[in-house]
Amino acid sequence: MALERRKYVGTFIHSTSLTDLEICEEATIGVDENGKIAYITRIGDEKSTSEDWELFQTTKLDGNKFFFPGFIDTHIHASQYPNAGVFGKSTLLDWLNTYTFPLESSFSDTAIASKVYSRVVARTLSQGTTTACYYATTHVPATNILADICLKRGQRAFVGRVCMDRMSPEYYRDESTESAIADTRSCISHIRSIDPSFDLISPIITPRFAPSCHRATLAALGALQKETNLPVQTHISENTSEIALVAELFPEADSYAHVYDTAGLLTPKTILAHAVHLSPAERQLIKSRDAKISHCPASNTAITSGRTKVRELLDEGLTLGLGTDVSGGHTSSMLSEAREALFVSRHVAMTDGDNAKLAVEEALYLATRGGAKVVGLESRIGGFEVGMDWDAQVVGLGDTVGTDEIDQREGLLEIFGKETWEEKVAKWVYTGDDRNTLAVWIKGRLVHKRSGFNI
Numbered sequence: 001m002a003l004e005r006r007k008y009v010g011t012f013i014h015s016t017s018l019t020d021l022e023i024c025e026e027a028t029i030g031v032d033e034n035g036k037i038a039y040i041t042r043i044g045d046e047k048s049t050s051e052d053w054e055l056f057q058t059t060k061l062d063g064n065k066f067f068f069p070g071f072i073d074t075h076i077h078a079s080q081y082p083n084a085g086v087f088g089k090s091t092l093l094d095w096l097n098t099y100t101f102p103l104e105s106s107f108s109d110t111a112i113a114s115k116v117y118s119r120v121v122a123r124t125l126s127q128g129t130t131t132a133c134y135y136a137t138t139h140v141p142a143t144n145i146l147a148d149i150c151l152k153r154g155q156r157a158f159v160g161r162v163c164m165d166r167m168s169p170e171y172y173r174d175e176s177t178e179s180a181i182a183d184t185r186s187c188i189s190h191i192r193s194i195d196p197s198f199d200l201i202s203p204i205i206t207p208r209f210a211p212s213c214h215r216a217t218l219a220a221l222g223a224l225q226k227e228t229n230l231p232v233q234t235h236i237s238e239n240t241s242e243i244a245l246v247a248e249l250f251p252e253a254d255s256y257a258h259v260y261d262t263a264g265l266l267t268p269k270t271i272l273a274h275a276v277h278l279s280p281a282e283r284q285l286i287k288s289r290d291a292k293i294s295h296c297p298a299s300n301t302a303i304t305s306g307r308t309k310v311r312e313l314l315d316e317g318l319t320l321g322l323g324t325d326v327s328g329g330h331t332s333s334m335l336s337e338a339r340e341a342l343f344v345s346r347h348v349a350m351t352d353g354d355n356a357k358l359a360v361e362e363a364l365y366l367a368t369r370g371g372a373k374v375v376g377l378e379s380r381i382g383g384f385e386v387g388m389d390w391d392a393q394v395v396g397l398g399d400t401v402g403t404d405e406i407d408q409r410e411g412l413l414e415i416f417g418k419e420t421w422e423e424k425v426a427k428w429v430y431t432g433d434d435r436n437t438l439a440v441w442i443k444g445r446l447v448h449k450r451s452g453f454n455i
């Protein structure tokens with residue numbers, strides 16, 4: 001779809017490193033007809049554009065509004081969205097049997113798939129998620145529907161048909177290694193037919209986790225990865241009972257990470273969700289394979305899996321992003337997930353010392369640039385640089401509170417006027433929600449606009 005060039009004018013905020021946010025007031029970003037950033041002019045810069053840009057429309061922000069890169073959710077189960085918030089006092093293995101497998105198995109009905117997947121894509125877009133790594137279910141037609149919806153709505157997505165041929169009820173599992181591979185290939189072909197270069201939608205090879213796959217299935221998926229060079233997503237070391245189960249099922253393996261490595265599934269394109277209880281040797285192995293980690297703090301708290309020591313992982317040079325892990329995680333909002341990462345790091349700090357605490361800047365880095373590295377798109381998304389895609393959101397913090405203002409406001413976020421931009425960003429992270437996401441673009445296309453916001 002051809003786009004018009006457009007200029008975006010106002011305050012831009014993005015991560016330039018793990019610890020630094022660039023806050024750029026009164027800048028202009030020009031986005032070309034391919035949805036790419038063509039130029040950035042900061043205050044004091046020489047105007048570097050040719051006259052013809054003058055002809056194109058401008059989106060200009062005022063007041064307490066700013067442009068921010070779109071969020072990258074590196075781990076979310078689209079099919080589990082109806083269960084967000086429903087987990088009781090369960091832990092991983094009983095949660096799967098009680099809540100998750102019954103829900104996922106219902107996606108044999110494509111009407112259910114269409115309804116749920118339409119909602120999850122609409123909802124994540126409205127919260128600024130411009131890229132999502134989705135788990136679907138084992139069902140080919142339903143998985144293809146998810147890919148179709150992402151493409152139609154313009155959300156950048158990795159769509160994975162879940163492979164699992166044991167440890168789930170008989171009514172919800174792959175019949176054999178061969179059928180798991182054939183069904184995975186079928187979803188890959190479908191995505192190739194709707195997005196031939198995987199420009200917006202990519203398939204992702206998805207063994208649910210080691211306990212749900214026979215050795216032969218893991219090995220066949222590893223071989224498929226080698227053949228296709230597609231990304232892989234799976235879970236690792238989330239909960240201590242799960243780790244004990246892996247040791248029981250794979251007695252020959254040195255560790256959980258070795259199970260994946262032996263199958264050829266530990267690659268630079270592999271996203272490992274959770275990684276809560278990794279041993280030093282596993283961390284070393286994952287680093288040596290350049291596999292990536294999706295940190296899922298909301299889920300790790302909700303189903304009491306544990307506290308990931310993010311600072312340790314970062315200090316060791318591992319690559320991390322954030323994942324909502326709906327519905328182990330209760331929230332589909334990456335802003336909330338960043339907040340959960342901050343709070344969990346404070347719980348770690350209570351036993352391990354203050355160095356464990358993440359800063360707001362670091363949580364936002366993980367939600368954007370870190371996530372971009374996890375999905376292998378760091379040259380295209382996660383920040384504002386010439387040549388990158390315009391995957392962006394407008395964040396609006398509301399009008400500054402007026403003298404004697406007494407009317408009730410929507411949302412918790414209130415700006416009093418004395419805050420620095422750093423403080424405004426912190427207020428957004430700690431007290432904001434989807435009401436502060438006013439508009440969202442992906443590859444230059446407007447994919448969400450909050451009613452009442454005029455562009």
Ligand SMILES: O=c1[nH]c(=O)c2nc[nH]c2[nH]1
Nearest residue numbers: 077208209235299325328
């Ligand atoms: O958080 C999780 N969600 C899941 O659906 C799942 N399956 C295996 N392991 C899992 N962990």
Ligand SMILES: [Zn+2]
Nearest residue numbers: 077235273325
């Ligand atoms: Zn998960």
